[in-house]
């Protein structure tokens with residue numbers, strides 16, 4: 520019996536290397552390990568074996584069973600990888616190409632409106648000579664608060680409800696102003712850059728507030744920069760995005776990292792989902808900005824006696840709301856197909 524078992528294993532090993540399809544592998548497995556398979560057939564005569572023979576045959580047949588199962592698994596994944604590679608090299612799929620996806624009958628999709636507007640805003644600033652920087656979502660206290668002139672005991676920390684990690688040293692960034700700090704660390708003035716990305720706040724959500732939303736930070740540092748420069752760039756941005764002069768208002772705003780600080784609001788016709796554009800219009804807080812506080816420049820290793828600059832933090836989701844007349848910010852990441860449908864072709 521032992522000889523028969525060894526021969527069975529040898530035979531299996533010889534056959535599995537020649538299997539080209541997953542179905543062949545599964546057939547071979549059932550021919551051997553199935554209820555009426557050859558291993559069961561051999562084990563049927565176990566009843567005639569002596570106790571000594573059984574002691575040998577039992578563990579050996581278990582060992583063979585395990586070896587076969589292992590070989591079957593690895594052969595199945597080997598074939599799967601080969602098949603996927605063959606398909607990829609045949610179709611030469613480029614998933615960024617919408618038409619090739621459609622040709623394959625895959626579902627049509629579209630770029631998310633926040634991603635689209637982010638790319639547009641980046642392009643506008645790149646065309647004006649700005650760089651585009653990135654920063655991590657998980658930050659430390661220094662980059663989110665300390666370097667931005669918000670020391671530990673400063674009440675301004677309460678303006679942004681923060682998701683802290685258990686160590687109470689790290690947090691999910693509450694704003695993209697962290698990228699100001701990272702930009703100053705990486706660059707020597709004069710410089711100008713924007714930094715887009717997700718930010719996180721432990722907020723109660725409503726029609727204009729999400730817990731995870733998107734901002735685009737901007738910073739320009741050089742010699743003799745003025746509020747006039749700041750307003751010029753903000754107006755150019757809005758004109759390019761909306762393709763018309765938008766009604767905006769600038770009012771004083773407090774942020775510890777700018778002095779003076781402003782809130783730039785945009786006139787917004789809050790849409791009524793039933794009647795289309797509503798007559799009711801109001802101001803939507805969109806773009807806080809200001810002249811960089813000297814303490815922030817110092818924290819970034821820049822001499823405020825020599826250089827100054829401006830910074831702003833644009834709310835990208837709110838910009839999307841105004842552009843596409845969306846009445847509730849919570850639609851944007853709801854995954855509701857009825858809402859998503861309107862952006863298929865964007």
Ligand code: FA5
Nearest residue numbers: 694696728729732804805806807808830831832834837
């Ligand atoms: C800030 O986050 C500052 N870091 C912005 C700044 C940068 C000021 C540089 C000065 C200089 P604020 O908390 O107001 O500020 O958020 C900025 C913008 O993000 C808001 O105007 C709004 O458009 C958007 N925003 C804020 N909270 C939410 C929210 N919960 N959901 C959606 N958008 C929000």
